Amino acid sequence: MSKRSKLEELIIAYLSDELDDDEEAFVIQWINSSEENKNSFREIEKSFHLLSINREVENIDIEVEWEKFRDTVSFKDQENSESEVDIQEPVSTEIGSNKRKFPSRIVFFVLAASLILFFGIRLGWFLNDITPDVNVSGDAAEGKIDRPVLVFHHEKNETGKDKEYSLGDGTKVVLSSNSELSYLVPFPGDRREISLSGKAYFKIAKDTLRPFSVISSYISTTAVGTEFEVNAFEKSNEIIVRLMEGKVMVKSAPGAEKMLDRDFYLSPGEELIFSKLKRSAKVKKVSPVSSNIALNKVNSAEDKPEIPKFEKGSWYMFNNQSLPDVFKQLEVIFQTRIDYSEKEISNIYFIGKFDKKDSLEVILKRITSINNLKLTSNNNKYIITK
């Protein structure tokens, strides 16, 4: 009897994400070891699941959903819009007859089979000479070009579940477990770039001026506004890009050994399979994509771009930025003043990576020791001097 209830407690703790890896493995093994166990688990999971669902559904704003629905089916007469002076019937009454059109800015939600491809990622794509394990290296580079203040964000998903992120531009990413991605905030310049190791599904916010690229160690996939999935785990031989909607171009990743002898363009319903061993790619058609169901996903009430939360395994990296810029960002991140003489250190540039767990003092010590600077602290602030 007590063994039974102990197991129940374990199962519930498991469902609440309370267990460590060993305990989890034990529970999963127990569940799968017999039909009876599976049923027991199912019983408990059902009620647990029901309660969780309720919370999620409670957050739905029915008015917002109704507006979304109306936008999708409503009659937007684009041709006549210029010279209609007469009073239009308010849209809330009977919706039109046969002239039903979808709004032009609809982002298609395509129900398509997803292909999963693995991208191996070498995070050094961004900093050519840095591998993920190397921490700090100071660089006294003279005469560098002015760079904007950027922070490099790194997301790692080790939760066992998919995680969704919204990027600052409105792009939505669903990152699978055992996957990580990195990108700069804000996206600098005329491009949006993200590097991926593992698997992620992207729904790119439309920005024709700034193409969005997903980069692995070998391949770069570029799209404008579109939906696609990239699967690129290091351990796998293949990298697959599957396109649901829009258009993407796949080519060799910049700064990496040239793997593809030409650029590939994908249309919806196509997939590209890159073989690391063969160092070549081919494009195949997949099952026809059903795109006759359109949903307006660009709903301003819902799309609040947010900086993703940092989990365990996330870190900051500074990419060849001047020390004043680095200190400015650290001040913001740690909410602590850092005094320095702009003149003294503005020609020193920094490339480095810090764990989110590192304290400001540790970070500053590292930076100053490498660059032969002195670090002192006073009241609630730090002072950097030559």
Next chain:
Amino acid sequence: MTLPNDSKFTEPYFEAFFKEHFKAACSYCQYKYGFDIDTAKEIVHISFIRLWKKRDEIKADLSIEGYFYKILTNSTIDYLKHQRVKQKHETYVLKNYSQNEQGSTFSEPDFKQLSTDIENAVAELPEMMGLIFRLNRYEGLKYREIAKQLDISVKTVETQMSRALAKLRIRLSHYLHLYFVIFWVGDKIIF
């Protein structure tokens, strides 16, 4: 909902139907097929669009709810057919669904009542148990945090959570005997 004689399913009726059933349809979809909330919402939206397109076919004495839930089931199957990722999942669903969805009466539990029923059931839990349950499930606190906050042991929290769930299971049993539920545990499917 049924329409008065000679009426068509026009927008005011549709709006009322939509607002009455949207959340319940999401709960139903999530619960029955194990979808996350966003997928469930998409499928429900698609189903309403399909219902809208067919609105002229709705006659006065048809149960709109039953008709809609049929559309919802079909939309889900379509979705799964195109989602060839979890192949085992899809085969399992299709296998079960072709056999079981023959009936024309809609006899599933009414998910519109779900949140009220849950609220009542949680309110009926003994004080400490209810508090621990709410802290974990609603506030998102971990066991250790709850133990610290209430000055009890983690073991107690574990036991109380287990008992709370056992009690709730009984109170919500009429929702729980849907004959087909899928579980996702991380990336694995456990049937």
